[in-house]
Amino acid sequence: MDANNKMNKPHEPQVPDGSPNIQSFIQIQALSKEFNGFKAIDQVNLNIHKGELFAILGGSGCGKSTLLRMLAGLETPSSGKIILDGEDITDWPAYERPINMMFQSYALFPHMTVEKNVAYGLQKEKIPQSEIDQRVKKMLDLVQLSDFGKRKPDRLSGGEKQRVALARALIKNPKLLLLDEPLAALDKKLREQTQFELINLQEELGVTFIVVTHDQEEAMTLASRIAVMKAGKFVQIGSPTEIYEYPKNRFVADFFGTINIFDAIVIDQDDAQITATFDQSELILKAYTHNTTNIGDKVGIAVRPEKISISKDLPVDANITISKGIVWDLAYYGNHSIYRVKTESGRIVQVSTQNHKRSSEHLVEWNDEVYLSWEQNSSIVLLD
Amino acid sequence: MANPRQALGDLLWRRIVIVLPYLWLVLFFLVPFAIVFKISFSDPIVAQPPFTPLFDQSQNFLNWFQGSLNNYLFLLEDNLYWVSYLRSIKVAFISTIFCLLLGYPMAYYIAQSPPTKRNVLLMLIILPFWTSFLLRVYAWMGILSTNGIINSMFLWTGIIDEPIQMLYTNFAVYLGIVYTYLPFMILPLYANLERLDLNLHDAAADLGGKPLQVFRDITLPVSLPGIIAGSLLVFIPAMGEFVIPALLGGLDSLMIGRTLYDEFFVNRDWPLASAVATILLLILVLPMVFFQRTQAKSVEENS
Numbered sequence: 001m002d003a004n005n006k007m008n009k010p011h012e013p014q015v016p017d018g019s020p021n022i023q024s025f026i027q028i029q030a031l032s033k034e035f036n037g038f039k040a041i042d043q044v045n046l047n048i049h050k051g052e053l054f055a056i057l058g059g060s061g062c063g064k065s066t067l068l069r070m071l072a073g074l075e076t077p078s079s080g081k082i083i084l085d086g087e088d089i090t091d092w093p094a095y096e097r098p099i100n101m102m103f104q105s106y107a108l109f110p111h112m113t114v115e116k117n118v119a120y121g122l123q124k125e126k127i128p129q130s131e132i133d134q135r136v137k138k139m140l141d142l143v144q145l146s147d148f149g150k151r152k153p154d155r156l157s158g159g160e161k162q163r164v165a166l167a168r169a170l171i172k173n174p175k176l177l178l179l180d181e182p183l184a185a186l187d188k189k190l191r192e193q194t195q196f197e198l199i200n201l202q203e204e205l206g207v208t209f210i211v212v213t214h215d216q217e218e219a220m221t222l223a224s225r226i227a228v229m230k231a232g233k234f235v236q237i238g239s240p241t242e243i244y245e246y247p248k249n250r251f252v253a254d255f256f257g258t259i260n261i262f263d264a265i266v267i268d269q270d271d272a273q274i275t276a277t278f279d280q281s282e283l284i285l286k287a288y289t290h291n292t293t294n295i296g297d298k299v300g301i302a303v304r305p306e307k308i309s310i311s312k313d314l315p316v317d318a319n320i321t322i323s324k325g326i327v328w329d330l331a332y333y334g335n336h337s338i339y340r341v342k343t344e345s346g347r348i349v350q351v352s353t354q355n356h357k358r359s360s361e362h363l364v365e366w367n368d369e370v371y372l373s374w375e376q377n378s379s380i381v382l383l384d
Numbered sequence: 385m386a387n388p389r390q391a392l393g394d395l396l397w398r399r400i401v402i403v404l405p406y407l408w409l410v411l412f413f414l415v416p417f418a419i420v421f422k423i424s425f426s427d428p429i430v431a432q433p434p435f436t437p438l439f440d441q442s443q444n445f446l447n448w449f450q451g452s453l454n455n456y457l458f459l460l461e462d463n464l465y466w467v468s469y470l471r472s473i474k475v476a477f478i479s480t481i482f483c484l485l486l487g488y489p490m491a492y493y494i495a496q497s498p499p500t501k502r503n504v505l506l507m508l509i510i511l512p513f514w515t516s517f518l519l520r521v522y523a524w525m526g527i528l529s530t531n532g533i534i535n536s537m538f539l540w541t542g543i544i545d546e547p548i549q550m551l552y553t554n555f556a557v558y559l560g561i562v563y564t565y566l567p568f569m570i571l572p573l574y575a576n577l578e579r580l581d582l583n584l585h586d587a588a589a590d591l592g593g594k595p596l597q598v599f600r601d602i603t604l605p606v607s608l609p610g611i612i613a614g615s616l617l618v619f620i621p622a623m624g625e626f627v628i629p630a631l632l633g634g635l636d637s638l639m640i641g642r643t644l645y646d647e648f649f650v651n652r653d654w655p656l657a658s659a660v661a662t663i664l665l666l667i668l669v670l671p672m673v674f675f676q677r678t679q680a681k682s683v684e685e686n687s
């Protein structure tokens with residue numbers, strides 16, 4: 001499937017920068033990278049706009065670092081083109097590209113002080129020392145490391161190292177900043193705080209960022225658009241909402257949070273609405289899709305846990321799907337609760353509810369017989 | 385903690401482990417050196433042992449001291465010793481440079497090779513040690529002599545009309561030393577370069593460093609400890625080298641090792657030989673002490 005071809009689906013919100021554009025700031029065209037016959041990156045196309053904070057999301061080993069390294073000029077593409085600001089930079093050496101990278105392990109120079117690390121990029125540009133000193137000082141102020149200038153990297157904490165790496169990559173005012181898992185080495189609390197600092201910094205400087213991460217929450221928090229990657233290919237590109245609400249296939253649906261997927265068979269398609277059966281008509285599922293399906297096709301009908309309502313009484317509404325089951329498992333998390341309900345066919349469906357009222361967790365109890373219901377347009381049809 | 389007796393045993397054991405290397409150094413380095421040092425202040429006599437007694441109760445301390453600086457004063461007078469020392473420093477220094485120039489690219493190449501290939505290459509570096517050092521030096525004599533392999537081949541192909549004198553020259557001495565001590569340069573360098581984070585190179589290139597600049601700014605300074613270790617391992621033994629200049633060098637290739645040998649075994653002047661050895665040790669140890677000092681200072685400044 002072509003990841004960019006996501007236009008004209010009526011129920012998908014049209015994000016202005018969701019479609020490819022000839023004039024895009026960065027254009028990656030049919031880019032591939034092979035390592036001894038193994039395709040680490042396979043025919044990737046991507047357009048990124050100026051000033052965008054773009055995230056590339058994928059599991060370990062799917063080719064994220066390889067893609068970034070090709071953009072930085074540290075890896076030679078097997079085929080394809082990279083165009084930055086109207087110039088074909090595919091064959092430019094790394095040291096000439098107006099692109100800087102923040103490395104996964106930070107790669108701080110161990111024999112240089114923080115100041116010298118940050119100054120390195122400017123020194124290579126033959127800038128007068130007085131200007132270098134001034135810009136280094138400003139940059140260290142920006143990342144709140146003014147007091148650490150004389151220290152060597154081995155005497156810094158993880159968060160401080162991360163900020164040095166960021167300062168070092170930003171000081172040359174690159175047209176594009178690449179960040180390879182910038183927060184992966186930080187602990188959870190620091191990571192959440194740093195996410196927002198990163199967003200603020202990006203907005204302040206207006207530099208185009210490409211962030212690589214394997215953490216879907218991080219991608220959703222940081223980025224205006226996300227590309228989901230699997231085995232060297234983009235599976236889907238879109239805004240966080242688009243990808244969460246309208247995942248293109250099972251892989252994306254599964255990757256982004258929890259989702260219930262029913263393996264169903266199409267029994268009817270009427271315009272955009274398909275009707276499918278799950279477990280020999282035990283459950284009739286209705287959903288909207290613009291893909292044409294045939295009767296008898298196997299599809300996945302997916303519903304997010306928070307889109308499902310749980311009640312003891314049979315809900316009355318024509319436009320909803322209803323299933324019956326008993327509460328198998330129940331977990332109370334303070335602000336929300338998670339129920340695992342076993343339907344009559346033996347399938348476990350996960351439901352999450354917000355706990356608006358204090359005693360709401362007592363409404364439904366273990367082993368209660370309950371009805372699950374959701375609206376037709378909450379379900380997603382997954383073809384593969 | 386609960387068992388005080390066991391804790392005491394642990395402590396004792398730890399003490400022993402710490403003390404053992406010191407004991408080794410004292411027994412096999414400090415004591416022999418103290419003896420040599422003492423001998424260097426005595427006078428040679430025809431006797432067994434061939435020097436005046438180490439402790440002479442009849443003389444007081446002052447007399448003993450005055451009477452025996454002679455050996456050191458003699459070293460200053462006769463320029464044979466100065467020439468030998470300087471030649472040794474020069475030969476050891478130049479050999480170290482050549483070992484570094486040859487060894488660095490080799491160590492780098494080995495360190496960047498895939499693991500299986502790496503082990504084979506390391507094996508090849510270590511392999512020569514399996515034959516006797518003396519045998520290998522003799523083999524060089526066979527290769528370099530006027531009717532040796534190289535000259536025979538050149539004569540046969542007609543590149544030269546008469547054999548080149550290679551054996552018994554300075555060239556042969558350098559060749560022998562570089563050949564012998566190259567592994568001592570490569571191994572510590574390899575150990576250092578193997579741990580080199582290649583991301584550092586990428587980061588430097590990404591920030592605008594051209595390949596040669598990356599080498600100068602990153603690779604070289606990061607591998608400096610390996611360079612120093614390798615250079616010391618080559619320089620120190622090369623400085624006192626005796627066999628190679630004796631077998632491969634000419635009459636003008638006098639190094640301090642040979643002079644030392646001659647004083648001990650030809651002239652049987654043990655006190656003078658001891659003085660030569662003491663000075664040799666000082667020449668080797670003082671720069672290292674100085675280096676350690678500056679190193680410690682720069683570490684302090686950083687913290």
Ligand SMILES: Nc1ncnc2c1ncn2[C@@H]1O[C@H](COP(=O)(O)OP(=O)(O)O)[C@@H](O)[C@H]1O
Pocket residue numbers: 035040058059060061062063064065066067
């Ligand atoms: N230099 C290389 N030689 C051979 N294979 C490589 C090389 N670099 C990466 N790979 C392979 O390419 C795939 C993608 O790697 P990478 O881009 O580092 O993944 P990610 O960053 O997404 O975890 C992996 O299977 C990895 O083993």
Ligand SMILES: [Mg+2]
Pocket residue numbers: 064065066104180
């Ligand atoms: Mg990676």
